[in-house]
Amino acid sequence: MHIHNLSQQNSVLNTFISEIRDVIIQKDSMRFRRNIERIGEILGYEMSKSLNYETSAIETPLATCSIDLLDNDIVLCSILRAGVPLHNGLLNYFDNAENAFISAYRHHKENPESFEIIVEYLACPNLENKTLILADPMLATGQSMVATFEALKPFGTPKEVHLVSVIGAQEGVNYVKNTFDENTHLWIATIDETLNNKGYIIPGLGDAGDLAFGKKLQQ
Numbered sequence: 001m002h003i004h005n006l007s008q009q010n011s012v013l014n015t016f017i018s019e020i021r022d023v024i025i026q027k028d029s030m031r032f033r034r035n036i037e038r039i040g041e042i043l044g045y046e047m048s049k050s051l052n053y054e055t056s057a058i059e060t061p062l063a064t065c066s067i068d069l070l071d072n073d074i075v076l077c078s079i080l081r082a083g084v085p086l087h088n089g090l091l092n093y094f095d096n097a098e099n100a101f102i103s104a105y106r107h108h109k110e111n112p113e114s115f116e117i118i119v120e121y122l123a124c125p126n127l128e129n130k131t132l133i134l135a136d137p138m139l140a141t142g143q144s145m146v147a148t149f150e151a152l153k154p155f156g157t158p159k160e161v162h163l164v165s166v167i168g169a170q171e172g173v174n175y176v177k178n179t180f181d182e183n184t185h186l187w188i189a190t191i192d193e194t195l196n197n198k199g200y201i202i203p204g205l206g207d208a209g210d211l212a213f214g215k216k217l218q219q
């Protein structure tokens with residue numbers, strides 16, 4: 001797997017990451033969503049450098065110029081619900097992407113430390129030979145990404161797969177690295193050291209879905 005950890009280089013991205021982590025600033029849910037969206041824009045921009053381009057002729061009012069334009073059929077798939085602001089950020093840059101949505105949530109059984117991933121809702125276009133972008137802001141154990149990819153398999157075989165995430169735990173990064181094809185790319189804003197016994201990323205930011213959209217009752 002090609003891992004692109006953008007925090008290895010200092011940039012304004014650090015400001016957005018610090019704000020989504022900050023226990024005071026993250027109380028402003030509009031700012032939280034917008035920061036995730038801005039991070040999606042940055043990750044999308046960096047990813048765009050690795051895609052395919054074809055030269056086009058563009059007519060200006062004065063002359064013709066040639067410019068290399070993106071030549072990928074992109075399908076942007078996000079995991080509900082925390083994936084929505086990240087999806088919007090990516091879609092801000094990939095104007096013509098087709099879109100897929102899938103729900104994946106953690107179902108806790110009697111023991112709060114153990115959970116399974118439940119996939120229920122799925123809407124997806126044909127993936128055959130397309131560029132699939134799988135977006136989820138939190139890559140904790142990595143199980144949601146893997147369950148999502150499994151659920152998408154009946155929709156066709158993508159030409160290339162890009163995973164996009166904001167904060168990952170090293171354990172989740174290792175899990176997707178060992179599970180996905182070695183040509184898969186991971187575009188991630190930053191990677192934290194560990195998970196706690198409830199599967200939350202430490203230091204992480206808390207519950208991304210709750211911070212973006214409000215606390216949900218456990219099912």
Ligand SMILES: O=P(O)(O)OC[C@H]1O[C@H](OP(=O)(O)OP(=O)(O)O)[C@H](O)[C@@H]1O
Pocket residue numbers: 079080081082083104105106117136137138139140141142143144145172199207208209210
């Ligand atoms: O890597 P994993 O261990 O699978 O964990 C990551 C998942 O947890 C979060 O979703 P959550 O279950 O909190 O759902 P929500 O978006 O509805 O809050 C997050 O958005 C991922 O989908």
Ligand SMILES: O=c1cc[nH]c(=O)[nH]1
Pocket residue numbers: 082138140199200201202204205206207208209
């Ligand atoms: O740290 C985590 C792990 C999973 N989901 C979240 O929202 N945060």
Ligand SMILES: [Mg+2]
Pocket residue numbers: 082207208209210
């Ligand atoms: Mg959540």
